[in-house]
Amino acid sequence: MSCLQLVHYNIYLPCYNRGMKKDVIIELETIFKLLGNRQRLTILELLRERAYSVSEIIAILDMEQSAVSHQLKLLREAQLVQTKRQGREILYCLSDSHVLTLLDNALNHVSHVLKKETHEEFLAEEREKNKKD
Numbered sequence: 001m002s003c004l005q006l007v008h009y010n011i012y013l014p015c016y017n018r019g020m021k022k023d024v025i026i027e028l029e030t031i032f033k034l035l036g037n038r039q040r041l042t043i044l045e046l047l048r049e050r051a052y053s054v055s056e057i058i059a060i061l062d063m064e065q066s067a068v069s070h071q072l073k074l075l076r077e078a079q080l081v082q083t084k085r086q087g088r089e090i091l092y093c094l095s096d097s098h099v100l101t102l103l104d105n106a107l108n109h110v111s112h113v114l115k116k117e118t119h120e121e122f123l124a125e126e127r128e129k130n131k132k133d
């Protein structure tokens with residue numbers, strides 16, 4: 001069973017364009033603060049691939065167990081990751097398609113920023129890639 005429950009997110013997208021509510025801004029601040037941490041970003045980036053157990057995350061990322069547990073707890077509280085049971089193991093995965101889309105968009109943005117390309121150049125490259133496939 002896939003951990004990600006893919007939903008068409010536009011259905012759930014409320015109109016926050018004008019006059020964003022204070023509680024929404026505060027929650028956004030919480031989420032982006034959580035994302036603004038190298039250890040947590042490294043864990044999230046790994047979980048884009050698939051679900052991993054805590055011991056796998058520790059081994060792959062070469063991090064302290066206490067640090068991984070601490071970061072996973074924080075990420076879980078903000079619904080950025082969730083757990084699922086597989087036999088005796090507890091696996092961690094991204095919570096939902098919003099988190100995946102958020103990370104994918106950020107990674108795509110970073111990839112063209114690092115190359116000092118514009119978003120338009122990135123899109124043109126993507127179109128070229130798709131033509132070849």
Ligand SMILES: [Zn+2]
Pocket residue numbers: 108109110112118119
């Ligand atoms: Zn961009």
